[in-house]
Amino acid sequence: MKKLILIFFFLSTTITHGSVKSQIISNLISTDNLKFKFKQKIDEKIETGNCIINYPKKIFCEYDDFYKKVLVSNGKSLLINSNKNNQYFRYSLDKTPLNLILDKEFIISQIRELGEEISVGDNYKFELTYENLDIIIYFDNQSLNLVGWSTIDIYQNKVETKLSIVEKNIQVDQKIFDIRNYTN
Incomplete structure (x- = not known):
């Protein structure tokens, strides 16, 4: 009888792990875009703001700072602009970690290959x-939505981004991803 209970417990635990991973994948598949507030820590500097991710590989962020910093990707290029010195910086998206973070097909394929998710507080964590x-990459353990990521930027700084007030599949004006709108 003890063996039977032990086998049942093992099978139910295995099924639960598999189902969380597949539920996260299903949730990602059904996600066209996300709107959220963010808190980003780069080494010891903290920045906040609002973003919209539109899959595949588009993002628009407005920072809550004096200089009205904007980060935008059209899927190919990444542009960062602020009123600080009236200049902008443009990067090839594929040279940045955001190229992978904004690619839900990449994330899905990587999650499929991983053994299991790691539960950390209120989140599931996948190390890619x-x-x-x-x-x-972090997913909320209730909604299964993307709620953050951690990586190293192109300047070798550790970047931790946490999302809050996440809305999924909203109406998005595609004009916000036109980089020409943000060049000085």
Whole structure:
């Protein structure tokens, strides 16, 4: 009888793990876009603001700072602009960690290959590695929505981004991802 209970417990635990991973994948598949508030820590500096991610690979963020910093990707390029010195910085998206973070197909394929998720507080955590890049992706354990990531930026700074007030599949004006709107 004890063996039977032990086998049942083992099977139910295995099924639960498998179902969480597949539920997160299903949730990602059904996600076209996300709107959220963010808190980003780069080394010891903290920045906040609002973003919209539109899959695949588009993002628009407005920072809550004096200089009205904007980060935008059209899927190919990443542009950062602020009123601080009236200049902008443009990068090829595929040279940044955001290229992978904004690619839900990449995230789904990586999660499928992983053994199991790790439960951390109110989140599930997946540790992804691609080429020489390590990315940690966090999903809320209730909604299963993306709620953060951690990586190293192009300047070798540790970047931790936490999302809050996440809305899924909202109406998005595609014009906000036009980089020309944010060049000085």
